[in-house]
Amino acid sequence: MKPETQELYEQFILCNYAPPPIAIVRGKGARVWDDKGCEYLDFSSGVAVNALGHCHPVWVKAVKNQIEQLGHCSNLFASTLQGKLARRLCDYAGPGKVFFCNSGAEATETLLKFARLHGNKLSGKEGLQFQVLCAKNSFHGRTFGGMSATGQEKIQTGFRPVLSGFSHAEFNNLESFESALTDNTSAILVETIQGEGGIHAAKREFMSGLRDLCTQRNILLLVDEVQCGAGRTGTFFAFEEAGIIPDGIAMAKGLGGGFPIGAAWIRKEFAELFQPGSHGCTFGGNPMACAAAQAVLDVIEDEKLLQNVQELGSWFLQELVKLSDNYPGLVDAVRGRGFLIGVALKVDAGQAVAKLRGAGLLSVPAAGNVVRFLPPLNVTRAELLKCLETLEEVLRDWSA
Ligand SMILES: Cc1ncc(COP(=O)(O)O)c(C=O)c1O
Known part of the structure; x- marks a missing residue:
């Protein structure tokens, strides 16, 4: 240096x-x-x-062209670029709707807010059903929500008290997850492959077992694909291997190929939980970020x-x-x-x-x-x- x-x-x-x-x-x-x-x-x-x-020349050209046309405009106005990118992500994920943000932690935060909205609606009262059950050894980002969801002591050290409303069960152990559920649980949040935790992949039976468990209990299955998604494992989402569809997906990192973008996909039947004013992000879905992500998807498909x-x-x-x-x-x-x-x-x-x-x-x-x-x-x-x-x-x- x-x-x-x-x-x-x-x-x-x-x-x-x-x-x-x-x-x-x-x-x-x-x-x-x-x-x-x-x-x-x-x-x-x-x-x-x-x-x-x-x-990559396609990615560079897409960002250059976009910056010459429109660099930023508020989410107070509609964006065709965001709409088209969201449609494309739904083609990969399944019927649903998308919220755009800038990072993995923000995408995970969106899923945590989704869990709160779901739990509060189910129980008919705020603050009754709000627990999110996560995995030990997980990593979900450095914001307070992400850090509290994270199942690693070292990430929380120095910042306690972290947020209440999170518990942690053994990764790849369905019984451990089942026995940690309570009447207060509104969602389960896992990474399909724990990246920061040392590259531990969820077993197929674990993911499909979690899917069944969540469906039976009417709680959400939320998957953090921030690191393992966007094609990194050979399918667009790593959970595809298990043949499941979650209720919410956090994406970021590879999606923009180097331009900051995060996204949370919410399954169609739950999309109406988000209403005007319930969530927001000034830079989320910025035109250049959307153009960069479109280029990433184009190249993934074309090449x-x-x-x-x-x-x-x-x-x-x-x-x-x-x-x-x-x-x-x-x-x-x-x-x-x-x-x-x-x-x-x-x-x-x-x-x-x-x-x-x-x-x-x-x-x-x-x-x-x-x-x-x-x-x-x-x-x-x-x-x-x-x-x-x-x-x-x-x-x-x-x-x-
Ligand atoms: C699985 C997972 N979730 C969330 C995050 C946080 O993403 P960001 O650093 O973009 O906020 C990361 C970052 O490494 C991650 O690996």
């Missing part, structure tokens, strides 16, 4: 992140360059944001990226497993789906991520011991091979 950037950081940026000493200034496809001209293979993808890699994720994702996972088998002293397990892959180590993931970066590969740590690989959906086999080679190199040196 150039000394100027370092000084600016030291003086003016709150240190809630601890960035490594590099500053990324340029990107193209799956590659980025730092301010000293060093090239990296970027398998961090902005933590699952850069779905099309960096600066058949879901197929690419399915084909290359399973091959990449197998190769990682083979490679890891040679390093039993360092690697504990390889898990994940599509291009949301975690290599669980027996050593600190932060150290491993630093070594990989030193060798020209960017990855993201999770849950202390997991190295996350999140290549763009249009990554090539050659780029995946490069990642495997680099990982092998680092593990070989480490074990020597």
